[in-house]
């Protein structure tokens with residue numbers, strides 16, 4: 050069979066955008082402290098983002114299928130974990146996880162990781178990278 054018998058490791062990424070609104074507000078801070086810490090992002094009426102998420106899996110390139118993971122399956126995982134619960138939602142009001150967790154991009158990456166790891170094959174999920182804006186990007190690898 051063509052190719053070396055040595056194990057080849059691939060990093061496979063699928064990108065998905067979604068729109069959502071949020072407000073940065075911590076239940077552990079007073080209203081004044083929230084204004085102090087989050088500034089304009091604490092506006093009671095919230096604001097929106099067109100988030101771009103990069104989901105990366107890392108694993109052996111299968112010698113028969115030539116795949117780390119079927120992108121069709123990864124696409125479905127993204128639909129279930131990201132699009133259905135988060136797209137066109139108010140993160141703080143529509144997503145129970147964020148009722149008492151500040152909807153920073155860091156915490157959003159943790160949320161997506163914790164749910165994505167449940168639906169992807171064991172030990173394959175490598176990284177969640179979220180572009181909150183063109184300038185603000187968070188990378189999380191489950192640590």
Ligand SMILES: Nc1nc2c(c(=O)[nH]1)N=C([C@H](O)[C@H](O)COP(=O)(O)OP(=O)(O)OP(=O)(O)O)CN2
Pocket residue numbers: 073090096152153154155181182183184185
């Ligand atoms: N560590 C974090 N800090 C901030 C986060 C975050 O998720 N993690 N989020 C925000 C706000 O959500 C805000 O929407 C982004 O703030 P800002 O940087 O002002 O947005 P822009 O980059 O688009 O604005 P520029 O003026 O172009 O820099 C704030 N902090």
Ligand SMILES: [Zn+2]
Pocket residue numbers: 071090096097098
């Ligand atoms: Zn924001």
